[in-house]
Amino acid sequence: MTEMTVLNPVHRALGAKMVDFGGWDMPISYGSQIEEHHAVRRDAGMFDVSHMTVVDLRGVRAREFLRQLLANSVDKLKVSGKALYTCMLNPAGGVIDDLIVYFLDESHFRLVVNAATRDTDLAWIRQHAALFGVQVEHHPELAMIAVQGPNARSKASSLWPAELAARALALKPFSATREGALFIARTGYTGEDGFEITLPGTDATALWRRLRGAGVQPCGLGARDTLRLEAGMNLYGQDMDASTTPFEAGLAWTVSLDEGRDFIGRAVLERQQREGAPRQMIGLVLDEKGVLRHGQSVHTAQGAGEILSGTFAPTLGKAVAFARVPAGDTGTVSVDIRGRQLAVRVVKYPFVRNGQACAGVSLAIAAAC
Amino acid sequence: MSEIPGDLKFLKSHEWARLEDDGLVRVGISEHAQSQLGDLVYVELPGVGDMVQIGSACAVVESVKAASDVYTPVSGTVVEVNDALSDKPETINEDAYGEGWIFAVKPSNPEDMEALLDPDAYAELLDEEDAH
Structure with missing residues (x-):
């Protein structure tokens, strides 16, 4: 069955060309894909990425659980709001998914995983979380809008109250701040500066319209793909999958073979590091x-x-x-x-x-x- | 969708053919085809002098999204190619039925044109595709 984000009617009203993307009905472009690409490189563009899966992990042993689940080390996350890009591996070292993990507090971490792998990911995460007494909360009611480009942060933050805008503009790369259910992260998938904004689906259409009013160009998945490839970022399912280790996918920089951390897939990665992939x-x-x-x-x-x-x-x-x-x-x-x-x-x-x-x-x- | 010029004939694979006064058949891809492909970034042209057979692939148009063969609607000899497309492939997006022509053939069998779809039949084909 085809899934739709809460912004689907907005895309259709804008005349977007829609395509099936991993079971989701998504805009590939609203006109010229190349112009959308340039808008992000030169000014500011926005993407509906509400198909992405947001998962909150809660429990006092959450960090301990993530030490085992992820190939990068969550011990690098020391300040609340800090994010880390990482792979989640199977025992053979193959990539189940790539994801971003946010540290919120010692009993609350947030994962953002891919849409196409949602069911596999959730089953895998739940299976291992149970051993640590960690609760796994999937949040399909949340929407996500990525605002990207050299002017993205100033245009987006112009819509927020002064205190929140200042806090958002003060974010260091790869970190996030929260205001109630609004979650603003200085992350992206384009090679440009910007925010990825997670918010209740009920607020998404209003934010999209206000961003348009601030001069942010709607961009489809077509431009997202050319932007991320130019930026040297992998696409799960195309550049790596469960039969590929991070070392074979240009992702060695995301693997932490830190001492004493027995994460899933580590033995295979250690062997590949010794003998070469x-x-x-x-x-x-x-x-x-x-x-x-x-x-x-x-x-x-x-x-x-x-x-x-x-x-x-x-x-x-x-x-x-x-x-x-x-x-x-x-x-x-x-x-x-x-x-x-x-x-x-x-x-x-x-x-x-x-x-x-x-x-x-x-x-x-x-x-x- | 914009009006389809009445002097064009079409292949089901979305190429158009226009028989000109000098007997040459000019060939391009339809407005619908360019819109489906999106921004064109590269066109591989046939060689002038190439002998081409009706329905054979003799050019390639590539958009950011996909590569697509262009089939010739008539048999004959390629006598002109639109070299301007090498530097400005987006001309096809902007003017598919005019400046965006791809090549011209001196037909060896003028009856080939009669087997092609007229604008109404082509418009009907597009409606059917939309219905699916």
């Missing part, structure tokens, strides 16, 4: 005309691989991609596009940060990231 994820740029796409085969000196996420990158005016290929020196790399072998460059990603191409991504001089 068999596969690696690399960033690719195509300088010729053409578009890199999911499923295209990639040839390297170490053997064949494939494109995971690939797209035309509007900020760069050329195609970029993530590919999973055998470990080791890739040598010269080419991609098969409709039977033609096109040369691609292997580059460090992110491809774009804060509106600018990163060093090495464009052939021209670019900003360091």
Whole structure:
């Protein structure tokens, strides 16, 4: 059955093109996907991300539970409101989901997990939480609006009372503040500054309208995908899944092999760290005309691989991609596009940060990231 | 949806064909096709002089979202290609039935045009697709 967010009628009234996204009826764009992309890079755009799953964990052993559940270390979270990006692994080290965990207080943490994996995630979390006496509360009544872009924070905070606006503007990256059921986090999935705002679904339409009134451009999942790929951020189900470890998905930076913390999947990650993971994820740029796409085969000196996420990158005016290929020196790399072998460059990603191409991504001089 | 020009004929796969006074058949993709694809970012053109068979893929249009083959509505020889699309593929989004043409064929079998859908039949096809 198709699920809808509370903002669904608003999208339809705006004339959005709707698509099925993991069982949700969501806007892919409201007009030009490329213009929506540029609005976020240059000014401010907003996304309905109410399909994301918000889960509150309550119980005195919540931190202890998360030490076991997550591959990153919740012990890094010391100040209330602080957030951490992490994977949740199966015993084989495969990624069940990637998520953000917020520390609110010692008996209250909040997780935001993906929509497409909601049922699997909830079952997995509940199964392990029970052993720690931790309550798992799913909050489908909450909506979420991501406001992103260089002017996003000032435009959004202009709608709030002075005290709250000041508190929101004072947030450090990857931290959140609360005002009743309103939850404002300085996080995002675009490579730009901004907020992800969680609030009761009953308040979402009013906030959406006020943001529009403040000059924030509605943006669909199409722009969200090109923005996050330019920003070098993984998409669950496309760049990694339960058969991929974080080391094979460019997510080693999210794994904490801190001493004495026996998290699920750790043994496999330790072995891969010792012996090396068999596969690696690399960033690719195509300088010729053409578009890199999911499923295209990639040839390297170490053997064949494939494109995971690939797209035309509007900020760069050329195609970029993530590919999973055998470990080791890739040598010269080419991609098969409709039977033609096109040369691609292997580059460090992110491809774009804060509106600018990163060093090495464009052939021209670019900003360091 | 905007009006479909009366001098066009269509393939079910959303290509249009226009028989011109000099006997050439100009080919593009329909307004509906460009709207479904969204922002176009790349067009792979056929070569001038290529022999093409009715219904065969001879160009590719790519949007941010997807790549789509363009099938020729008539057999013949490609005599012109719209080189301007290499730098401005978005012309197809802006003017699918005019400046956004993709290639022109000197038809080897003028009767090919008769087998194509007229604007009313094409509009009906779009209505049926919408109903699904």
